[in-house]
Amino acid sequence: MCELPLSLYTTISLLLLAQKEMNSLVPVLHPSQVTTIDVTQLHHDSHTRSVAVKTIHDACQKRGFFQVKNHGVSKKVTENALGSLSKFFDLPMDQKTIFLSNDVKKPVRLETFRVDNVSRVSRELIKLYAYPIEDWIGSWPHNPTDFTENLGKYAIEVRRLSLEIMGAIMESLGLPPTYLRSSLEKGMHMIVGNKYPQCSPSSNILGLASHTDHTIITILLESISGLEIMDSNDNNAWKSVPATGGTLKVLIGNHLEVLSNGLIVQKCVPQGDFKPSNE
Numbered sequence: 001m002c003e004l005p006l007s008l009y010t011t012i013s014l015l016l017l018a019q020k021e022m023n024s025l026v027p028v029l030h031p032s033q034v035t036t037i038d039v040t041q042l043h044h045d046s047h048t049r050s051v052a053v054k055t056i057h058d059a060c061q062k063r064g065f066f067q068v069k070n071h072g073v074s075k076k077v078t079e080n081a082l083g084s085l086s087k088f089f090d091l092p093m094d095q096k097t098i099f100l101s102n103d104v105k106k107p108v109r110l111e112t113f114r115v116d117n118v119s120r121v122s123r124e125l126i127k128l129y130a131y132p133i134e135d136w137i138g139s140w141p142h143n144p145t146d147f148t149e150n151l152g153k154y155a156i157e158v159r160r161l162s163l164e165i166m167g168a169i170m171e172s173l174g175l176p177p178t179y180l181r182s183s184l185e186k187g188m189h190m191i192v193g194n195k196y197p198q199c200s201p202s203s204n205i206l207g208l209a210s211h212t213d214h215t216i217i218t219i220l221l222e223s224i225s226g227l228e229i230m231d232s233n234d235n236n237a238w239k240s241v242p243a244t245g246g247t248l249k250v251l252i253g254n255h256l257e258v259l260s261n262g263l264i265v266q267k268c269v270p271q272g273d274f275k276p277s278n279e
Contacts, residue, residue, distance in 0.1 A: 010130070010158045011192045011220045026228060026240045033231070034241060035059035035066040039161070042168055056165075057172030060264035064252040065229050067241075068165070071248055073157045078248075080146070081154035082223055087144040089124055089195040095143060099126065107136050124195045130155040131189035151191060158219055158248075159189050165250055166217065173260060180259075184216070196226070215253035222249070 037059075041052040059066035088096070099110035107129040129136040133155055140148045163184065167177030220227065225243035230236050241249065252264055 010155065010162070010189070011194065011218055027234075027237065028240045028242050029229070029231065031242055031244065033233075034244070035063070036244065036247065037066055037068045039068050039071045039164065042164065053168050053172045056168050057264075060169065060172065060252055062232060063229055064257070064264060065227075065241075065250065067244060067247040067249045068161070069244075069247050071161050073154070073161055073248065075246065077150075077153050077157055078221055080150040082221070084144055084147045084150040085126075085193045086195075086223075088126065088141055088147055088193070091143065096141075099141065107139050108141070126193045128155075128191040128193070129188060130191045131159060151193075154221075155189065155191055158221075161248070162189070162217065162219055165219075169217075169256070169264075173263065180216075187216075190215075216255045216259075217253055218251040220249040220251060 035055060035058070037052055037056060041048050043049075056066060096110055099108050100112075101109045103109070106127075109127045110125070111127070112124045126141075128140055128151065133152060137148050137152050140151065142148060163181070166180060166184065170179040171177050222243075225241060227241045227249060228238045229241055231239045257264060
């Protein structure tokens with residue numbers, strides 16, 4: 001059994017109107033092509049659960065992505081988290097510079113990326129250690145005043161969901177649902193908040209450069225749909241995932257792809273980006 005610490009990521013993305021307009025340049029998957037898991041089915045009888053687990057297994061193999069509904073993270077909690085994060089990013093930079101750092105071990109780290117001739121990347125992000133939450137929440141920003149309360153509630157609820165999803169994924173691989181639980185207890189849970197600024201559709205600016213997620217899974221909450229995935233039914237073309245109210249997106253990370261010996265893969269990329277690589 002794997003005893004290495006493993007990491008959970010929760011990404012919250014704020015995409016502004018111009019970014020939504022950019023999505024119109026990218027083909028959009030039909031909603032029927034997006035696997036949606038009703039999490040309540042994991043609580044039912046063994047047959048209903050096994051059907052849901054099989055659906056998760058197929059989605060992880062084919063796309064490395066699925067979305068969940070009836071997941072138990074309330075609309076109020078997600079809206080408040082997005083609202084507090086938006087207010088934080090709207091603060092003047094001189095009120096946020098205390099969190100600027102190149103030290104990847106900082107429990108709270110603000111990063112900014114601006115467009116240049118090489119990267120064409122523009123975004124602002126904050127990374128927050130979130131487990132055990134009582135160890136880290138005191139170091140989170142206290143401006144806006146509701147930041148720790150709202151992001152803290154979201155972190156607790158989404159971690160519960162993450163562990164439940166991981167249990168189903170392990171079961172889909174023929175393992176006990178608790179197979180990686182001790183490794184996840186030793187690892188970190190990080191909340192990553194992103195703000196993608198407005199940009200012209202003709203600017204060819206990326207919100208995020210080509211990358212893969214160095215984590216076990218990522219759960220994504222978006223203010224506006226901006227995720228793209230590879231459509232294996234259409235010559236591996238990149239297509240935008242349509243917005244579906246009340247859902248959270250689940251993305252497979254590098255660690256899970258390796259631990260499954262490539263049985264499940266990640267094939268997702270942020271809006272406006274290219275095919276990801278490990279380079």
